[in-house]
Amino acid sequence: MVEEKRRGRPRDEQVDGRILDAALELVLAEGYDRFSPDGVAAKAGVAKTTLYRRWPTKDHLILAVVTRMQNEVEVTDTGDLPRDLTRYLDEIAAGLNRMRKAGRPQLAGDQSAGLIAEIAAAAARHADIGAVVRQMFALRNKVPIGLLARARERGDLPEDVDPEVLFEQLAGALYYRVLITGSPIGPAYVQRLVTTALSATPAANRRKS
């Protein structure tokens, strides 16, 4: 029941939205360690019990914030694959960079994985959080995978490209830099990524105008 959002009750959703707005602002400002659901309840003006009934731990709450942030990233399918992919990956990278800097906006050069690593670790430690993370990504990733599948159908990707795997290569490269090598993932990197991924594909060789 905790997972099921009651769509028929807009008042609850308004409260949820207020809590998640406050949580996003606080987690970006404070980072993982200092972030506390109690502070979120105070900032959102709701009772702690309301918050904890919906999100029983700090990790559940942070995860809900990240889910909402990721669901807001739109996939545009104009039929121009390099452009559509670049736009999508730029947004994903921007979201990852925000989470990377959570709690230390002053450290521009800090390449730590921050919040993202904490979520991955929480997902590894707690089976229920792991299940929510995996479900969230499975749902969300269907959209960009669909974009790649349609591009293949119209001949803009080679036949033996597996759309799911290509998506994992693209998203994976961004997460690999954030979580493992600590390298930057700005627009210049996204450009290199799209160019390499689409090299020698029909889409890369005859861009639509």
Add this chain to the structure above:
Amino acid sequence: MVEEKRRGRPRDEQVDGRILDAALELVLAEGYDRFSPDGVAAKAGVAKTTLYRRWPTKDHLILAVVTRMQNEVEVTDTGDLPRDLTRYLDEIAAGLNRMRKAGRPQLAGDQSAGLIAEIAAAAARHADIGAVVRQMFALRNKVPIGLLARARERGDLPEDVDPEVLFEQLAGALYYRVLITGSPIGPAYVQRLVTTALSATPAANRRKS
């Protein structure tokens, strides 16, 4: 001085090796939470002070174990790119799967990221560990990136493929599955990955016999 291995003193290296052997065995058996450097010192038959002088925290010790494991993965360059890549990625995936199962060998179906997520989180939390992780991967990744660069030079990859980025797409897809989606990374996935990455490249189309 802690980072610098004194190559001229084989006795130290023997002790190091014994400690890391014991640590590998224990961390795979016990998992991150239950793993303790004290247990490693006892198993290896060395004084705790010897161990802590070299690896001041549990995270430093686990990281040293993982570094050694990763350095043991060899890159073979036979000139047959699909085969060389498959062999390399199969080994990387096997190592990740061992770490994924650390501490819970009984849970065959458990897709949790386990140890790998803990290392990523430790790297995010502690600047010195983050620096060691990044340095380790930067060094190690030069070898497979070199394999891809040579393949491009001899015309087995398109000119506009960036070897570093292609490597990050391949390794990234594996880590993305382990850390984010929890999907399996067995030989069947590695095969899909290599096929998709090399689709429409000369290497994929004219395999050497």
